[in-house]
Amino acid sequence: MTKRTGMEIAFAAAEAAALCRIDVIAAYPITPNTHIPEHLSDIVADGRLDAEFICVESEHSALSACCGASATGARVFTATSSQGLLFMGEVMPIVSAMRLPVVMALGNRALSGPINIWNDHSDIMSQRDMGWISIFASNGQEVVDMVIQSFKIAEHRDVMLPLNINLDGFQLTHVVEPMLFPDQEEVDRFLPEYKPYATLHPDHAVSMGTLGLPEIFTEVMKAKDEALINSKRVILEVWKEWEEQFGRKYEPIDAYRAEGAKVLLLTMGSMDETAEAAIDELHKNKISVGLLKLKLWRPFPVEELRRAVKDAKVLAVMDRAVSFGGASGPVGAEVRSALYDEPDRPLILNEIIGLGGRDMTVGDFVQIAEKAVRAEREKPREGYEIYGVRGS
Amino acid sequence: MSIMENFDLYAPRLVDKEEYFSAGHRACQGCGEALAIRLMCKALGKDTVIINATGCMEVVSAMYPTTAWKLPWIHVAFPNAASVGSGVEAGLKVLRRKGRIADRDIKTVSIGGDGGTVDIGLQALSGAMERGHDLLYVCFDNEAYMNTGIQRSGATPFGASTTTEPAGLDSSGKKAWKKNVPEIIVAHNVPYVATACHSYPLDFMNKVKKARKIKGPSYIHCLSVCPTGWRLSPELSIKAGRLAVETGVFPLYEVVDGKYKITVEMPEKLRPVEDYIKIQGRFRHLSADEIKIIQEKVVQEYNKLLDKVNNLHSWPDLKG
Amino acid sequence: MAEKKWPETWQEVTPGCMVFIPGNTREYHTGSWRAQRPVYDFSKCIKCGICYIFCPEGCISENSEGYFVADLDYCKGCGICAHECWPGAITMVEEG
Numbered sequence: 001m002t003k004r005t006g007m008e009i010a011f012a013a014a015e016a017a018a019l020c021r022i023d024v025i026a027a028y029p030i031t032p033n034t035h036i037p038e039h040l041s042d043i044v045a046d047g048r049l050d051a052e053f054i055c056v057e058s059e060h061s062a063l064s065a066c067c068g069a070s071a072t073g074a075r076v077f078t079a080t081s082s083q084g085l086l087f088m089g090e091v092m093p094i095v096s097a098m099r100l101p102v103v104m105a106l107g108n109r110a111l112s113g114p115i116n117i118w119n120d121h122s123d124i125m126s127q128r129d130m131g132w133i134s135i136f137a138s139n140g141q142e143v144v145d146m147v148i149q150s151f152k153i154a155e156h157r158d159v160m161l162p163l164n165i166n167l168d169g170f171q172l173t174h175v176v177e178p179m180l181f182p183d184q185e186e187v188d189r190f191l192p193e194y195k196p197y198a199t200l201h202p203d204h205a206v207s208m209g210t211l212g213l214p215e216i217f218t219e220v221m222k223a224k225d226e227a228l229i230n231s232k233r234v235i236l237e238v239w240k241e242w243e244e245q246f247g248r249k250y251e252p253i254d255a256y257r258a259e260g261a262k263v264l265l266l267t268m269g270s271m272d273e274t275a276e277a278a279i280d281e282l283h284k285n286k287i288s289v290g291l292l293k294l295k296l297w298r299p300f301p302v303e304e305l306r307r308a309v310k311d312a313k314v315l316a317v318m319d320r321a322v323s324f325g326g327a328s329g330p331v332g333a334e335v336r337s338a339l340y341d342e343p344d345r346p347l348i349l350n351e352i353i354g355l356g357g358r359d360m361t362v363g364d365f366v367q368i369a370e371k372a373v374r375a376e377r378e379k380p381r382e383g384y385e386i387y388g389v390r391g392s
Numbered sequence: 393m394s395i396m397e398n399f400d401l402y403a404p405r406l407v408d409k410e411e412y413f414s415a416g417h418r419a420c421q422g423c424g425e426a427l428a429i430r431l432m433c434k435a436l437g438k439d440t441v442i443i444n445a446t447g448c449m450e451v452v453s454a455m456y457p458t459t460a461w462k463l464p465w466i467h468v469a470f471p472n473a474a475s476v477g478s479g480v481e482a483g484l485k486v487l488r489r490k491g492r493i494a495d496r497d498i499k500t501v502s503i504g505g506d507g508g509t510v511d512i513g514l515q516a517l518s519g520a521m522e523r524g525h526d527l528l529y530v531c532f533d534n535e536a537y538m539n540t541g542i543q544r545s546g547a548t549p550f551g552a553s554t555t556t557e558p559a560g561l562d563s564s565g566k567k568a569w570k571k572n573v574p575e576i577i578v579a580h581n582v583p584y585v586a587t588a589c590h591s592y593p594l595d596f597m598n599k600v601k602k603a604r605k606i607k608g609p610s611y612i613h614c615l616s617v618c619p620t621g622w623r624l625s626p627e628l629s630i631k632a633g634r635l636a637v638e639t640g641v642f643p644l645y646e647v648v649d650g651k652y653k654i655t656v657e658m659p660e661k662l663r664p665v666e667d668y669i670k671i672q673g674r675f676r677h678l679s680a681d682e683i684k685i686i687q688e689k690v691v692q693e694y695n696k697l698l699d700k701v702n703n704l705h706s707w708p709d710l711k712g
Numbered sequence: 713m714a715e716k717k718w719p720e721t722w723q724e725v726t727p728g729c730m731v732f733i734p735g736n737t738r739e740y741h742t743g744s745w746r747a748q749r750p751v752y753d754f755s756k757c758i759k760c761g762i763c764y765i766f767c768p769e770g771c772i773s774e775n776s777e778g779y780f781v782a783d784l785d786y787c788k789g790c791g792i793c794a795h796e797c798w799p800g801a802i803t804m805v806e807e808g
Contacts (some may be wrong), residue, residue, distance in 0.1 A: 025487045040705055050490060052482035057519030061475035064516070067468050068479025070444060076479075090469055098468070098728040160727060193492075197561040197731055199482060200441045200500060207459035209467035211451055212729055219722040220729060226722070268739040310409060403763030411770040415786035416737030419744065419768060419795065420750040424791035427768040457718065593765050621792075627791030627804070630766050 008108055009140040010035035010173040013105050013165075016147035018049040019187040023074035026049050026054040026065035028084060031117045032169035034109030036079040053162070063091040063102070070100040071208055075362050078102065081125040081169055082109035089127070095162045096131030097224060098209055099197070101154035102162040104132075105147065107161040107319075108269065109169040110356040118357020119169040121269065121320035124297070125330040131224050132165040132233055134297040138272040142295075145169050145248060148182070153193050153238050155283035159231045160197055166297070168172070170357065182246060190245055194201035210308035227304060232299045251300035253308050258290025262313045263372045264346070266292040268331065271318065271353070278365030288356060289369045294331070302338045309339065315351040316372040319384070327383045349373055350384035364388065399494045403594050404511055408460075415646045417460040418452040422626025424617035424633060425532045425616030428590040429503070432530060432614075437602035440650045441480055442466070445473035445508030448539040449532065459612045469511040474529055477502030480608070485631045499528060499604050506533040506547035510573050521580040526568035528603045529585060531573065534618035542621040544572035547567045550640070550689070551682055553623075559677035569689065578610040578647050580706070584610040586646035586655070590620050595644060602646075615642045623673020635668040638665055640694040651706035652697070738786075742769065746789030748804040754779050756801035763793035763802060 007015070013036050017025075025044070027037035033177025043049045052069075056062045059080050066076045080088060085106065095102050111122040124134060131155065137143045144164045154163040167173060182190075198206050212220055232252070239250040255271075257279050258264055267275045270292040279291045292315075293306050295302075309315050328336055332350030339345040351368050354360045368387065393710035419426035429449055433440075442465045444450045450467045453460040468476045481500040487493045502520075504513050509531040520527055532601050536554045537543040539576045541595075544554035550569045554560035557566045577585045588596040596614060604611035619626040636642040640662040643652045665687045669675040726732065750799065757779050764772040764780045771786035782793065794802040 023490070024479065024482050026482075050486070053477055054482050055523065056475060056478070057522075058515060061472060061478070061516050061519055064468055064472035064475035065482070068466065068476035068481075069483035070479075071443075071466050072480055072487060074483035074485030076483075081799060091472070094468055099796075196466030198732070200466055201493065202439050202441070202464055205464045207454045207461050207465045207731040207734075208728060210454040210456040210729045210731055212456050215719040216456060216725060216729075219720060219725050220423060222722040223725050227727075278780075290619045315457065341461055402760055405759075407761075407765065409773075411735075413770065414735035414737050415733075415769040415771045415783070416740040417741055417769075418740075418742070421768075421769045421788040422792055427766065430768065430770050431765075453737070456729040457720070457726075457731055458737045458739060459731040459733070460735060460737040603744035625791070627795040629768075629790070630792055630796055 004178050006176055006178045008035060008141050008165065008174060008176050009038045010107065012140055012144050012179050013167065014039035014043060014180060016144045017185060018078045020075065020191055022049070022051055022077045024052045024054065024069035024076045025078065026056050026058055026069065026076070027063045027078045028059045028062045028080065030059070030084040031079050032109055032119070032173045033079045033081045033105065035063065035173060036105050036107065039142070039160070042181050046287065048196060050261040059087040060091065063095065063096070064090040066102045067091065067095055067098065067100055070102050071200050073196040074187055075104050075194045079105040079191040081107040083112055085123045085127060086111065091377065092127055092132065094209070096357055097220070099109050099160040099227070100162060101151070101160055103147070103150045103154055104162065104164045106164050106166045106174045108166050114239055114390065116356040120355045120357065122322070124164065124166050125321040128298070128330065131161065132226055133161055133235070133269065135163070136166045136268045136295055136297060138171065138270060138293060140172065140179045141173065141174065143241065144179050144181060145246070145250070148187055148191060149238050149242055153235050155194050156234045157197065159227065159234050161227060166269060171270040190241070197322065198233055201204055205281055205297070209231065228299050232296070237295065250295060252296035252304045254295055255291040255292040255308055256293060258292060258308065260311065261290030262311070262370065263289045263290050264292055264309060264312045264315045264330070265289060265365065265372065266315060266317045268294045268297065268318070268333065269320070274360055275365045277362045278369060281362060282369055287369070287373060289373065300334055300338065305335065305338050306342055308333070310344070312346040314349065314352060314372045314375045315346040319350060319352045320354050322352055322355070322386065329384050332384055341370045345386055349375055349380065349381065352384055352386045353388070396597060397648050398660060408437070410434065410463045410650045413461060414460040418455065420626070421446065422621045423627045424450070424586070424590050424629045428596065428616045429534055432588060432600050436499060436501060436604055437595035438463070439496065441498060441500050443477040443502040443569070445504030445513055445560070445612050446470040447505035447508050448534070449503070451539055457524055468616060470508050472516050473502040473504040473508055473513055474516040474527070477527045477529070478520045478523065478525050480539070481527050497546055500526065501528045501530065502663070503530045503532060505538070505546045506535060507537040510546040510571050513711070518580065518666050521577055521611065523584050524608055528612070530612045532614050532616045534616045536621050536623060540619045547573070551678050551686060564677060564682060573596060574611065574613045577652070580607045582611055583649050584646070587613045587615070587644050589615040589633040589637060589642065589644060591630045592637065592644060592656055594604070598638050599646060614690065615666070617641055621674070624671055628671060632668070633672060637661065638664045639663045639668045640676055641665060642669055642689050643697055645697060645701070650704060651705045652701040652704055654701055662691065663696060741785045742788050743785045744805055745807055746787060748791065748806050749784065749791040750782050750787065750793055750802045751805045752779065752781065753803070756799040760798065762796055762798065766792050766796050785807070792806050
């Protein structure tokens with residue numbers, strides 16, 4: 001059925017996108033995601049994919065060109081990181097408002113100031129409220145699977161929203177892993193041809209991107225919010241279909257050894273796997289700590305989170321971005337908000353880790369877990385902690 | 393009675409009667425840009441997709457739930473008419489190639505005001521022209537950021553008073569000269585570049601038709617009189633455009649593969665710029681000396697253009 | 713497309729605020745903006761169509777006798793037609 005191949009995950013993302021028979025790619029290079037558009041342009045240059053690759057002159061133009069192409073009914077794909085994402089920033093809320101199913105691979109990288117090309121989540125966290133579906137991959141296989149799933153989710157008539165797949169820069173993009181790639185025929189069976197809701201064509205003239213007066217703006221925002229919230233239903237359906245066809249299961253929150261655990265850690269992205277190793281070590285020492293791997297960031301899986309923590313006494317949430325001057329890190333704030341009204345909510349710790357590519361080891365996660373275990377007794381009242389920072 | 397030597401009197405009757413830009417749009421009375429858009433659409437015809445930058449035209453024409461456009465139309469943001477246009481062009485190209493849409497020629501046309509073209513949109517325009525998309529870009533130049541209230545742009549002429557570079561006790565309006573974007577586009581080796589004005593409707597429409605036929609990038613810069621921003625009575629919109637041409641302030645020319653040609657018969661001697669300046673309130677603060685400076689510069693720029701018309705060869709003729 | 717009343721509910725708003733009825737700004741009669749209106753002396757009209765070509769609203773068209781007349785539902789009274797008319801067949805008159 002499928003063949004297991006070892007390659008750099010960025011290349012794998014490009015291969016997966018090519019399998020989806022994308023029509024237009026408009027992308028601008030930025031470390032660490034550059035290998036994604038580079039490999040796609042190789043695939044197009046070799047004639048393995050019939051697509052238009054627009055070498056745009058900036059990320060703003062990349063996302064703008066994706067809008068234009070998607071509006072004609074083409075299946076589009078782009079990739080960026082960090083500053084590139086910010087430069088696209090003006091267009092980000094417009095893509096979701098215009099209900100264009102653009103799929104973007106984000107090689108998560110720290111936002112500048114100082115310039116830093118290494119991995120953290122500050123780039124995607126700055127785009128929380130842009131109305132995009134946001135999913136996080138823990139490893140290469142998930143990247144491949146998620147790229148293919150994304151088009152099906154985004155293009156679904158009940159969704160029609162853009163989607164970003166988050167893969168950690170360098171930690172995932174530049175790592176070589178063995179992955180199973182479905183063959184073209186299997187992908188064609190899973191992912192049908194894109195049937196757009198409306199397209200730019202003279203035979204049926206439509207005006208897209210009109211002006212919204214105050215009289216209607218609130219209603220449009222409500223409609224957008226509902227669309228994103230309801231997309232979860234389609235995401236779950238598509239993940240179920242994926243499991244049926246390919247045997248790999250995806251859930252908004254993937255629990256690891258969390259059964260009966262009173263203390264839980266919550267991570268996102270490639271650190272999931274490091275944390276898993278820490279969990280295993282703790283279990284060896286008879287310390288029962290579980291792990292929640294958050295895969296679906298937007299729409300935020302409120303019910304799934306509440307269910308996952310209902311028996312826990314302590315939940316340590318990892319953040320990989322600072323919300324400067326805020327009460328919590330971005331994920332910490334979201335989790336606290338989702339659990340605030342729960343009658344037996346756990347004590348929540350918020351650890352900000354791995355900023356700008358700072359490595360997190362298994363030992364670091366063990367330390368955090370041990371702090372979480374002590375927390376039930378010590379009841380710390382800090383909003384969040386930047387873990388491992390030198391200086392008192 | 394104004395002189396219209398170059399106007400074939402009964403030609404309007406031969407123009408396509410279809411109105412692709414419907415009445416009921418919210419442009420000001422006497423809006424030159426609305427007129428220019430109306431004429432451009434007649435020249436383009438039905439098989440066109442319009443990409444519109446944020447600006448006067450986008451705001452007055454497509455206010456949900458109505459639209460003045462009878463052509464497919466998309467607006468995304470301010471600086472990206474050319475990049476969204478690149479995407480539309482690529483999308484239509486690949487869909488046609490893959491047989492997902494009918495094999496029919498549909499022209500992609502990006503339009504923007506001077507704000508969205510000359511300043512904030514220049515990067516995207518340059519990129520699209522360099523990449524060689526089959527894209528016509530038309531800049532509707534009303535010489536300021538009119539939609540947001542008459543702020544100065546790179547296309548605002550020297551001495552004009554705008555809200556961000558106003559005439560005051562210590563200042564005489566814009567200190568810099570108008571940015572020459574058609575020249576920038578010629579430098580991109582674009583096969584067809586032209587200047588136009590709605591006051592010469594047939595010249596403008598012919599240029600649009602010519603550009604439409606180009607299989608590659610093309611650019612038209614259309615001077616659009618704004619009675620509100622230029623502070624003149626709305627009935628003078630056409631006259632002001634005519635004066636801009638006759639005084640040499642905005643000569644109408646086209647550059648076909650590098651060969652320059654003036655496309656309307658110019659008067660033997662250029663009319664004094666004062667004729668053009670004195671009907672506009674945005675220049676009312678100018679002293680005689682300042683008008684003299686403008687006169688000299690206009691003649692110089694016009695001579696530069698004539699120099700190119702007389703001396704530059706078409707690029708194919710220069711092949712080694 | 714069924715007529716929806718304005719302003720719409722959030723369920724009625726089209727996805728992406730797309731407008732599917734080309735040219736439906738015609739519902740909005742800009743004629744109410746005018747302070748002056750074109751008045752015609754057809755004895756002078758040579759039916760050249762210059763007023764038609766220069767109207768920013770595109771609201772001038774030929775009537776059954778071939779004379780060009782503005783549609784007063786949309787005419788904003790800018791006065792361009794009167795100013796450009798060669799033979800002076802059009803005069804702008806203040807709205808009463």
